[in-house]
Amino acid sequence: MTKDRFSRLVLLWLLILASLYVGHQVWRDFGSVASSPRAIAPREDLSGSEQATVALFERAAPSVAYLFTEDAPSRLAGNRPGGAGSGFVWDAAGHIVTNFHVVEGASRVRVRLDSGEAIEAKIVGVSPDHDLAVVKLVDLRQRLFPVPVGQSTDLRVGQxxxxxxxxxxxxxxxxxxxxxxxxxxxxxxxxxxxxxxxxxxxxxxxxxxxxxxxxxxxxxxxxxxxxxxxxxxxxxxxxxxxxxxxxxxxxxxxxxGRVPRPGIGIAAAPEELAARYGVAGLVVAGTLPGSPATEVGLKPLDRATGRLGDIITHVQNRPITTIADLALALEAAGVGQRVTMSVQRDGRVRTVEVRIADIASD
Known part of the structure; x- marks a missing residue:
């Protein structure tokens, strides 16, 4: 082997060894970086709106309840699993407000608050007309935080x-x-x-x-x-x-345990019937004996002949086209009050003053 060739081989081996060494160092450094936790970047304080939201939640959360129910057993289906919903603490006496549909049909209600313990509760009262219900905690060992009550009359779109x-x-x-x-x-x-x-x-x-x-x-x-x-x-x-x-x-x-249900003691015909006859108003389909409607002589639809009787068009000058319209107008006046009602029969309109009764038990 010539001296030049030997020198070239030595140089080649030196280059290979140098490459292996550098590669090892790079891999070791890369692996060290990859396996090390990243440095935590400092952050600024929460913004004013974030701080306000956090504070609001921390104040309000203890007032919020988790309700879960068991339904009454059915002859056909046996025991039904029930459901769950939300509610909130109303007062220090242990009353919890929720929706009527959350507790509807429930045979057992339990409430979970801050402690996480399931507390038995009994249904105090329900109002299907307003989808509201109140249950009361049986055990009042833990501290309660009633939610502060505001008002809705001054709400504005966009707030x-x-x-x-x-x-x-x-x-x-x-x-x-x-x-x-x-x-x-x-x-x-x-x-x-x-x-x-x-x-x-x-x-x-x-x-x-x-x-x-x-x-x-x-x-x-x-x-x-x-x-x-x-x-x-x-x-x-x-x-x-x-x-x-x-x-x-x-x-x-x-x-x-209940809410009065303002009414005058009528059954209303479907809205489609009024449309079919081309009249604007609530068609009286029936009246209850002894009701305020009977007292003022409201005449119902004649089911045998299909002849229309009285059609309620206005209450306190508010147009009436559905039973919901009538219910809202009567609720605004209140049980025991008298309202002026416009009634149409045979193309003639007359005005009657009718007493509002509580028909919740009728």
Whole structure:
């Protein structure tokens, strides 16, 4: 082997060894970096709005309840599993407010608060017409935090609202949105409507029902009750019973276990019948004996001949086209009051003064 060739081989080996050494160092450094935790970047303080939201949740969360129910046994289906929903502490006596549909048909109600313990509760009163119910804790060992009560008459579209509830069983979930609209009318299972309903885009999902809707001060402004969604999930259109209604109905439920149902003792024909006859108003299909409607001589539809009797067109100058319209007008006046009613028969309109009765037990 020549001297030049030997020198070239030595140089080649030296280059190979140098490459291996450098590669080893690079791999070792890379592996060390890859296996080391990243340095934590410092952050600034929460923004003012974030701090306000955190504080609101921390104040309000202890007032929010998780309700779960067991349904009364059925002869056909046996014991049914029941359901779950939300509620909130109303007072220090242990009253919890929720939706009627959360406890409807329940034979047993339990409530979970801060301690996480399931506390037995009894149903004190329900109002299907307002989708509201009150249950009372049987055991008052833990401290209660009643939610502060606001008002709904001065709400404005666009103001920030917060909903806290237990969607899908996930306890105390906070969502944020705005008041999307006011004065909506929401049908209830009883066939009547709740007036002045708040519409919000704060996410409301199954399990939120009965939870509080709060303003930016953390005051109760409504009780979440329904969503408008084809999928059953939040679509940004949720509804809440306004707190002014809640603040009127809940004390009655606590005191009496029921709410008077203003009425005049009539059965109304379907709206389609009025349309078929080309009349604008509520067709009287029947009257109850001894009712205010009978007292003023309201004449019902003759079912044998199909001849129309009386058609209620206005109450206190408010147009009436549905039974819900009539119910809202009578509720605005109140049981025991008298209202002026415009009634049409055979093309002639007359005015009658009718007494409003409590028909809840009829």
């Amino acid at each position: 920030t609202v917060f909903a806290i509830g237990n969607p899908f069983g996930l306890s105390r979930t906070l969502t944020r949105g705005i008041v999307s609209a006011l004065d909506r009318r929401l049908p209830t299972a009883s066939g009547r409507e709740i007036a002045g309903v708040i519409q919000t885009d704060a996410a409301i999902n199954p399990g939120n029902s009965g939870g509080p809707l709060l303003d930016s001060s953390g005051r109760l402004i409504g009780v979440t009750t329904a969503i408008l969604s084809s999928s059953g999930g939040s679509a940004g259109v949720g509804f809440a019973v306004p707190v002014d209604v809640v603040n009127r109905i809940v004390p009655l439920l606590i005191r009496d």
